[in-house]
Amino acid sequence: MNSLFKETKIKNMGLKNRVVMPPMCMYCAGEDGVVTDWHILHYASRAVGGTALLIVEATGICPEGRISSNDLGLWQDDQIAGMKKLTDAVHANGAKIAVQLNHAGRKCTAEGMDVEAPSAIPFDGESVTPRAMTKADIEETIQQFRQAAERAEKAGFDMVEIHGAHGYLLSEFLSPLTNQRTDEYGGSRENRVRLLGQVIDAVKEVWPEEKPLCVRVSAEDYQEGGNMAEDLAEMLNLVKDKGIDLVDVSTGGVVPAVPNAVKGYQIPHGEKIKKLTGLPVIAGGLVTDPQEAEEIIFSGRADFVYIGRELLRNPYWPLQAANELGVDMAWPKQYERAKPRHK
């Protein structure tokens, strides 16, 4: 009995298997943040290759919310048409598509931006010192997430993922290493998760009830005094009833600390978040082997597995993995003559 290629549903989003492409910046949009031909080719190829759900790279909710000058954006209406072309291309090739909405916070490197963060602490010796956000900045950011989600809906996305990981703005609020505020947004876990909760509330005002909402978190900061999976689980539990349907579990990126990244090192984080919150999770990191992916799903350690760099190397990974696991997966009809035949 195969688990990796079993279909499932989250709210109204039907998924043909459990393979997810995680968000990966392509750094090839122009300063206008608009989708290019590369994006269409890149994402549609992974749809052709059999991935069930593609999560589009970190997409700025405002110009200073971009990680680089070449990120995609959804901060203005003329960015909707390109995104619609992208969702149409992916849907036409049998996959579902989500967008990761991001504010880069202190890790914004786009040129000429007003870099802001919960507290005025730079990422490292080479980074700019961000400006500590005022209440008005925070309120503006919440509204920008709402407006970006509204545009994502108009562009035809099946799911939105709120980027709460890797030391970008929301993640900076979640971690005590980057959030040293003394107001209601800093200090206790309840305070540090307040902004994420308010962003979820604002997104839910415009995001259709029948479509899922996902949050990506860094479940460990890899530095003393930072967050661990248990902290993230506790914070997610405080806001999950606002409407989190899925958690995309990653780690790190909040401070320069580098984890000992060995095969499967983040799977226990996913497992903990799933167990402690009761929410379905996407887990992964350095997963390349079909048997390993199958085992993660079969054992119930995660509900979905993300395959990142391996899908950059090989867009047809799911078709090949199905073959290796002895699963009869439908191939694109144009490629059917190349499908391996089992005796």
Ligand SMILES: Cc1cc2nc3c(=O)[nH]c(=O)nc-3n(C[C@H](O)[C@H](O)[C@H](O)COP(=O)(O)O)c2cc1C
């Ligand atoms: C080129 C590249 C760009 C990435 N961009 C993002 C991003 O935009 N948002 C995000 O949450 N993670 C990003 N990541 C992290 C991936 O989503 C994923 O968590 C990481 O690559 C680990 O999975 P893997 O070992 O299967 O590649 C990026 C990774 C790569 C390699």
